[in-house]
Amino acid sequence: MAYITGTQEFWSTSLHVAPGTLVPRSDTELLVERALEFAAKAPEGYIAELGTGTGAIAIALANELPDRIIVAVELSVAALRIAQTNITTHTTGNAHLVNASWLDCIANNSIAMVLANPPYLASDDPHLPALEHEPHSALVSGKTGLEDLEHIMRQSLRVAKPGAPLIMEHGCEQATAVRARLIDYGYEDVGTGKDLAGLDRISFGIVKQ
Numbered sequence: 001m002a003y004i005t006g007t008q009e010f011w012s013t014s015l016h017v018a019p020g021t022l023v024p025r026s027d028t029e030l031l032v033e034r035a036l037e038f039a040a041k042a043p044e045g046y047i048a049e050l051g052t053g054t055g056a057i058a059i060a061l062a063n064e065l066p067d068r069i070i071v072a073v074e075l076s077v078a079a080l081r082i083a084q085t086n087i088t089t090h091t092t093g094n095a096h097l098v099n100a101s102w103l104d105c106i107a108n109n110s111i112a113m114v115l116a117n118p119p120y121l122a123s124d125d126p127h128l129p130a131l132e133h134e135p136h137s138a139l140v141s142g143k144t145g146l147e148d149l150e151h152i153m154r155q156s157l158r159v160a161k162p163g164a165p166l167i168m169e170h171g172c173e174q175a176t177a178v179r180a181r182l183i184d185y186g187y188e189d190v191g192t193g194k195d196l197a198g199l200d201r202i203s204f205g206i207v208k209q
């Protein structure tokens with residue numbers, strides 16, 4: 001329906017959507033809520049939002065945190081065009097787009113908080129046929145579905161400042177595996193948050209001080 005109307009509401013903003021990008025889900029607002037809570041205690045500096053799609057998360061944060069610069073990263077050029085339209089329309093200059101793969105182009109020890117809603121479905125996930133209208137590259141990560149989440153955990157250790165939170169959305173059955181990997185990589189204060197349906201939806205950890 002969102003592709004037909006060309007719009008989708010997210011965090012009280014009416015975003016332009018088109019088939020080049022995922023339609024933002026209301027469950028993802030949980031990631032924004034947690035990011036706002038963590039922002040108060042996070043170090044000074046840029047916030048990186050990875051796989052921005054329409055720009056939904058970056059726009060919400062840019063407007064809620066006007067003193068922070070949001071660096072929104074996206075690999076898909078089609079999605080990037082949609083995000084650029086939305087960011088230009090709905091923000092006042094503190095959100096910037098970067099065309100790159102995850103944190104590849106971000107300098108060491110430069111980021112105050114990392115947020116991501118990456119692809120997290122396994123390549124044989126039974127839900128995929130029902131999602132055929134959305135880009136495969138926005139949905140599917142690899143054989144297990146955890147590949148991009150784990151890549152982001154590894155890269156965040158390089159780019160994030162000590163004390164920076166990493167917050168990631170994931171599938172509702174992936175929380176145990178995501179928390180275990182965060183602990184293995186040395187993140188502190190690891191936890192999980194539930195969405196409005198009571199399902200495990202995001203997990204987070206803090207880069208060691």
Ligand SMILES: C[S@@+](CC[C@H](N)C(=O)[O-])C[C@H]1O[C@@H](n2cnc3c(N)ncnc32)[C@H](O)[C@@H]1O
Pocket residue numbers: 021022023024025028050051052053054055056057073074075076079100101102117118119120137138139
């Ligand atoms: C699940 S969608 C999330 C979109 C948006 N953040 C949201 O929550 O509605 C995942 C996004 O990650 C992007 N993506 C996939 N692989 C990527 C990579 N290696 N680097 C950066 N972005 C990537 C996809 O193009 C897609 O826009």
